[in-house]
Amino acid sequence: MKVAVVMGGASPEHHVSLASGKGIADAVTELGHTAVPLVIDQQGDWADGLHESIDLLRSVDVVLIGLHGEYGEDGRLQGFLDQLKVPYVGSGVTASAVGLDKHLTKAVLRAHGIPVTPGVRLFGAETSDTEAAVQKLKEADVEFPVFVKPANGGSSFGVGRATDLASLADAIAAAAELDPQVLVEKEMVGREIDLAVLQFPDGRVEVGPPLEIHSDPAQPFFNATAKYDAESATQFVVPAPLDPELAELLNRTALEVFEVLGCQGLARVDFFVPADGKPVVNEINTLPGFTPASQFPRMWAAAGYSYADVVGVLIETAVAKS
Secondary structure, eight states: OOOEEEOOOOTHHHHHHHHHHHHHHHHHHTOOOEEEEEETTSSOOOOOHHHHHHHHHHSSSEEEEEETTTTTSSSSHHHHHHHHHHEEEEEOOOHHHHBHHHHHHHHHHHHHOOOBBOEEEEEEEGGGOOOHHHHHHHHHOOOOEEEESSSSTTTTTTOOSSHHHHHHHHHHHHHHOOOSSEEEEOOOOOOEEEEEEEEESSEEEOOOOOOEEEEOOSSSSOHHHHHOOOOOEEEESOOOOOOOOHHHHHHHHHHHHHHHOOOOOOEEEEEEEEETSEEEEEEEESSSSOTTSSSSHHHHHHHOOOHHHHHHHHHHHHHOOO
């Protein structure tokens, strides 16, 4: 098969996406298919030219999307490919758009009775009025310390931790530079557990072994440095040691999140597990990081699937649903 691999993009996750795209393209070649790499630059332009890229996309059997964040994971590219009538890996327009918007994701999940991280959304003038933000947090029963993040985005870009009014103002300003919508959420003390959800060509959806994050202790939290720096001391434990009851609850919830949001193909569902309470969903990634060292392929490796095996399943599932 001829497989296009789209990578790069205009989001802050451009370089992460290039790494994901390269890994995917190498796996496509390893599987015996023909990889057609297509790069979108940091200005959002197709490196091969728009019309040339459209011709290439129309010539392939399926598209693997290695983009992360806005302009790739938010439904825009998915809608473009729908217009071209080209099959692609992963969720469609609606699930992609909702999945990237952390506020909207949590509103939908909360409406379906799925516990999520407590917090509030700030928008417009609210992002420059710290006192109003604090009042909104009080009304939601959220106290310091809190985490502040862009509502749309990933890889922890623009994420900050605030412990008082001054640090809250700084964190909101930093997040607002990347997105007009800002989330301020309660700090969840406990374990960070990720689950990988994968759809197979016959339609069944399975959850891989759980992964636990032990972030670099030299970093204030699991930030971009802890995630991507080559010198980072972050450790991923997979399979994470979980008692059977908790493991079953997390698996069931991950599948429910996938279904409620209408996801397809793949997703990574991230949880916080407080020591004294039930797990809460932190976020979903409908196009999770896909370098060979990323969490998603690590989890499936623990289940006996090589990196190329997972890429093969994604290709076959996308073709089967087309």
